[in-house]
Amino acid sequence: MASQQFEPPSGTRENVFAQIREVFGRYGFEPLQTPAFERLETLTGKYGDEGDKLIFKILRRGEHESTGEADLALRYDMTVPLARVVAGYGSQLPTPYKRYAMGPVWRADRPGRGRFREFAQCDVDVVGAASPLADAEVVCALTDALDAVGVRDYRVLVNSRQALSGLLEVYGVPADLGGGVLITLDKLDKLSPDKVAAELVDARSLVRLASPKVGEDRIAFTLSLVRGLDYYTGVIFEVVAEGMPGSIASGGRYDKLIAALGGPDVPACGGSLGVERIIGLLSDDQGDAHRIDVAVTVIAEDTASEVMGFAAQLRDAGLRTEVYLAASRKLAKQLKWAADRMARFALIYGASDKEAGVITVRDMDTGEQAQVPTGELAAHLTGRCAPSR
Amino acid sequence: MASQQFEPPSGTRENVFAQIREVFGRYGFEPLQTPAFERLETLTGKYGDEGDKLIFKILRRGEHESTGEADLALRYDMTVPLARVVAGYGSQLPTPYKRYAMGPVWRADRPGRGRFREFAQCDVDVVGAASPLADAEVVCALTDALDAVGVRDYRVLVNSRQALSGLLEVYGVPADLGGGVLITLDKLDKLSPDKVAAELVDARSLVRLASPKVGEDRIAFTLSLVRGLDYYTGVIFEVVAEGMPGSIASGGRYDKLIAALGGPDVPACGGSLGVERIIGLLSDDQGDAHRIDVAVTVIAEDTASEVMGFAAQLRDAGLRTEVYLAASRKLAKQLKWAADRMARFALIYGASDKEAGVITVRDMDTGEQAQVPTGELAAHLTGRCAPSR
Numbered sequence: 001m002a003s004q005q006f007e008p009p010s011g012t013r014e015n016v017f018a019q020i021r022e023v024f025g026r027y028g029f030e031p032l033q034t035p036a037f038e039r040l041e042t043l044t045g046k047y048g049d050e051g052d053k054l055i056f057k058i059l060r061r062g063e064h065e066s067t068g069e070a071d072l073a074l075r076y077d078m079t080v081p082l083a084r085v086v087a088g089y090g091s092q093l094p095t096p097y098k099r100y101a102m103g104p105v106w107r108a109d110r111p112g113r114g115r116f117r118e119f120a121q122c123d124v125d126v127v128g129a130a131s132p133l134a135d136a137e138v139v140c141a142l143t144d145a146l147d148a149v150g151v152r153d154y155r156v157l158v159n160s161r162q163a164l165s166g167l168l169e170v171y172g173v174p175a176d177l178g179g180g181v182l183i184t185l186d187k188l189d190k191l192s193p194d195k196v197a198a199e200l201v202d203a204r205s206l207v208r209l210a211s212p213k214v215g216e217d218r219i220a221f222t223l224s225l226v227r228g229l230d231y232y233t234g235v236i237f238e239v240v241a242e243g244m245p246g247s248i249a250s251g252g253r254y255d256k257l258i259a260a261l262g263g264p265d266v267p268a269c270g271g272s273l274g275v276e277r278i279i280g281l282l283s284d285d286q287g288d289a290h291r292i293d294v295a296v297t298v299i300a301e302d303t304a305s306e307v308m309g310f311a312a313q314l315r316d317a318g319l320r321t322e323v324y325l326a327a328s329r330k331l332a333k334q335l336k337w338a339a340d341r342m343a344r345f346a347l348i349y350g351a352s353d354k355e356a357g358v359i360t361v362r363d364m365d366t367g368e369q370a371q372v373p374t375g376e377l378a379a380h381l382t383g384r385c386a387p388s389r
Numbered sequence: 390m391a392s393q394q395f396e397p398p399s400g401t402r403e404n405v406f407a408q409i410r411e412v413f414g415r416y417g418f419e420p421l422q423t424p425a426f427e428r429l430e431t432l433t434g435k436y437g438d439e440g441d442k443l444i445f446k447i448l449r450r451g452e453h454e455s456t457g458e459a460d461l462a463l464r465y466d467m468t469v470p471l472a473r474v475v476a477g478y479g480s481q482l483p484t485p486y487k488r489y490a491m492g493p494v495w496r497a498d499r500p501g502r503g504r505f506r507e508f509a510q511c512d513v514d515v516v517g518a519a520s521p522l523a524d525a526e527v528v529c530a531l532t533d534a535l536d537a538v539g540v541r542d543y544r545v546l547v548n549s550r551q552a553l554s555g556l557l558e559v560y561g562v563p564a565d566l567g568g569g570v571l572i573t574l575d576k577l578d579k580l581s582p583d584k585v586a587a588e589l590v591d592a593r594s595l596v597r598l599a600s601p602k603v604g605e606d607r608i609a610f611t612l613s614l615v616r617g618l619d620y621y622t623g624v625i626f627e628v629v630a631e632g633m634p635g636s637i638a639s640g641g642r643y644d645k646l647i648a649a650l651g652g653p654d655v656p657a658c659g660g661s662l663g664v665e666r667i668i669g670l671l672s673d674d675q676g677d678a679h680r681i682d683v684a685v686t687v688i689a690e691d692t693a694s695e696v697m698g699f700a701a702q703l704r705d706a707g708l709r710t711e712v713y714l715a716a717s718r719k720l721a722k723q724l725k726w727a728a729d730r731m732a733r734f735a736l737i738y739g740a741s742d743k744e745a746g747v748i749t750v751r752d753m754d755t756g757e758q759a760q761v762p763t764g765e766l767a768a769h770l771t772g773r774c775a776p777s778r
Contacts (some may be wrong), residue, residue, distance in 0.1 A: 014410070014420055021403070026704045028681050028711035028730070031403055032676070035507045036463070036493060037445075056426075059446040059459050061497045068457015070448050074425070094729070096714045104425060106449045118424045129714035133693060137712060140697070144704065154553035207734060212698035292417050305521060315415045315533065322417035323526060325485045325518035340483070341417070 087263025125270030476652025
């Protein structure tokens with residue numbers, strides 16, 4: 001698991017998810033989560049032979065464990081699980097249905113730069129709309145989210161899944177001359193030139209419709225683009241960025257997938273942001289901001305309960321407040337802890353404070369101390385702590 | 390998978406996560422996520438014999454798949470993975486270290502009311518603090534989160550893991566007389582009366598320290614409380630609520646777990662909220678709020694690109710905006726869609742609008758229409774749409 005053993009403490013990842021969720025909501029996509037695992041047969045045969053080998057399979061349980069067989073599998077993406085839901089429950093969903101989902105997917109890949117065995121995707125999908133407007137909405141929602149989290153210098157490449165192989169065929173070029181890049185195209189049905197032309201028109205429509213939002217210089221029809229997943233049927237796209245190998249977002253149209261899973265013949269398209277790669281592009285300049293507002297010292301065992309009460313008041317007032325939890329009752333050690341935590345203020349509640357009905361508030365930046373009546377503590381501090389969230 | 394096939398579109402779940410995250414942050418807990426799966430041997434032997442049977446195991450991959458053996462397993466909770474991280478990387482973490490985590494865990498249980506094969510937990514843990522203040526902070530963070538999401542009528546039950554068995558022993562009661570409730574206690578070492586007394590003192594300290602925040606009438610020492618997990622070593626607690634079988638939150642002290650995973654002998658405690666059960670207690674009164682701010686109709690193919698541009702402006706202004714994506718170009722059908730989506734306003738951009746440089750804004754509540762210059766659209770609508778988020 002190497003690089004994934006744990007990720008360092010940081011709010012960056014959560015901020016990224018929150019910003020993406022906000023953008024998806026602004027487009028009217030609604031959340032729909034599916035479980036981490038699916039029946040094995042739901043996933044196999046959707047991702048190509050190479051993809052199938054990367055599926056994590058779950059051993060049968062109880063008395064069946066000894067068979068060594070698998071019946072469930074961790075999701076490889078969030079598109080096939082959505083198609084499975086629509087195939088089974090589509091009649092309960094609005095048409096068109098716009099959903100988003102955010103969560104981990106798993107691939108038994110060899111870990112490397114930008115390549116993980118567990119990684120998070122943020123997906124948007126439109127089910128039940130064949131119009132290029134739907135593809136354009138998907139692309140705009142994804143690029144809008146990239147803008148929101150602060151990714152710069154990305155480009156959107158657009159093609160049709162079948163354009164390249166279709167064109168080769170139309171022009172009489174044997175498919176095997178395409179080499180490695182065509183590895184996933186060999187199972188496609190033969191296409192008429194008309195079909196190829198229609199798909200190229202859709203790809204160009206997507207570029208035209210998405211341009212006002214994405215910016216004309218950042219989106220381009222790119223005939224050489226190929227996507228590896230078997231389920232795409234029409235327009236495909238990738239978002240690439242300077243400094244990150246592979247794509248940071250991708251997607252396309254998968255008009256036959258819902259029917260392949262036993263559902264009705266419903267058109268669908270969608271796309272996905274790769275969260276780890278996006279975070280890899282962001283500079284980590286959280287800088288010198290205070291990590292907490294108030295550090296509460298505990299210098300006498302018999303006032304611990306009252307001190308917990310002060311902390312409760314401050315948290316109720318929205319302040320980020322920590323109580324000293326280690327064993328020492330020495331003030332100097334606890335003030336060092338407050339400094340390490342980058343607290344804005346420290347509270348000290350000694351015997352003389354208690355007698356006078358006050359609490360000592362220490363400004364950790366200036367070292368100045370003030371005696372504040374205990375009843376006015378929250379009001380005193382609320383105004384002085386800048387909103388940190 | 391039955392009830393988990395998918396959850397209905399709703400923002401409730403996300404709101405609950407956001408509210409809990411906000412509270413945990415206010416206490417100074419920091420996010421640390423671990424992967425969905427761990428090495429199988431990390432998980433086995435930590436949850437008791439019954440727990441071990443509920444672990445989902447992942448088949449080895451590639452050439453090893455045919456052995457039918459498992460080497461990885463889906464996490465059963467988030468406590469053992471945290472202990473594994475601390476055992477391996479503890480020197481990189483602050484002391485005490487306060488972390489939170491939110492995410493799914495998996496148990497191969499028979500699904501039922503409040504019982505799922507995949508469910509979400511929200512955990513807080515304090516590593517490196519032996520003081521009952523740490524246990525109290527954990528309990529207060531969890532109950533504060535319950536208050537924030539709107540759970541009422543809960544009670545916190547507190548005991549020591551070893552108090553009951555220890556007392557039985559001190560009083561010479563054979564452990565097997567305890568019956569089923571003692572099933573998990575049989576592996577405990579013998580206790581001296583002093584040790585039992587010390588643990589009872591810790592449990593009572595937790596009740597005293599947490600009372601100012603939780604409320605004295607909502608937290609009580611409860612000698613009959615037993616927790617099933619093998620790794621608890623001291624104070625244990627559960628939060629129970631009217632109308633939900635089992636507990637909605639639980640936790641305790643696990644001072645030996647990090648050492649058992651090869652790490653240093655570091656005290657630790659933590660607790661966990663059960664998200665599905667909490668959501669089950671909330672009334673779903675999202676009511677008649679507008680689901681989106683603006684529904685954008687597309688009544689002519691040749692203006693689609695401009696219309697996408699209007700939508701982009703409104704989203705940039707923070708308005709929740711949807712574009713009509715289905716095939717029909719009939720206005721009546723699209724206005725019905727706008728009504729179904731509970732839009733506050735609909736936009737109509739016809740040939741005469743375009744000629745006059747305006748766009749028609751329809752108030753979906755009153756049916757009134759206004760012609761707004763296209764350059765003033767965002768300003769016109771921003772003030773009229775109440776902040777919905």
